[in-house]
Amino acid sequence: MLYCADCGSPLHFSTGSNTSGKDPRYICGGYRKRSAEKYCTAHYIRQPVLEELVLENLRQIVKLATEQEKEFVRLIMNYTLSKQQEDVKTLQKNLAPKEHRILELDRII
Numbered sequence: 001m002l003y004c005a006d007c008g009s010p011l012h013f014s015t016g017s018n019t020s021g022k023d024p025r026y027i028c029g030g031y032r033k034r035s036a037e038k039y040c041t042a043h044y045i046r047q048p049v050l051e052e053l054v055l056e057n058l059r060q061i062v063k064l065a066t067e068q069e070k071e072f073v074r075l076i077m078n079y080t081l082s083k084q085q086e087d088v089k090t091l092q093k094n095l096a097p098k099e100h101r102i103l104e105l106d107r108i109i
C-alpha cells in the first residue's frame with residue numbers, strides 16, 4: 001500500500017532493530033534492490049510518523065464529510081467518475097489487441 005514518492009517502488013517494512021532498540025520504518029524498495037532498474041536513495045519513513053500522517057488525513061476527511069457534506073459527496077462523485085473513465089480507457093486499450101487476436105485465430109481455424 002506504500003510507494004516511494006521519488007521512484008515509485010513499493011516500501012518495505014523494517015523493524016529497524018539496532019543496539020538502542022527498535023525503530024519500525026518503511027524503506028524504499030528501490031534502495032534495497034540496488035541492482036534494480038529503479039535505484040533510489042536510502043530514504044524511509046518511520047512507522048509512528050506514517051501513522052500520525054494517515055490519522056491526520058483521516059481526521060481531515062471526516063471533518064470535511066461532517067462539516068461540508070454536499071462538497072464531500074461532490075468530491076467523491078467526481079473522483080469515482082474520473083476513476084471509472086480511466087478504467088474504461090484502460091479496458092478499451094486492452095480490448096483492441098485481443099480482438100485482433102480473435103480475428104487471427106478465426107482465420108487460422
Ligand SMILES: [Zn+2]
Pocket residue numbers: 004005006007008009028029030031039040041
Ligand atoms: Zn525510492
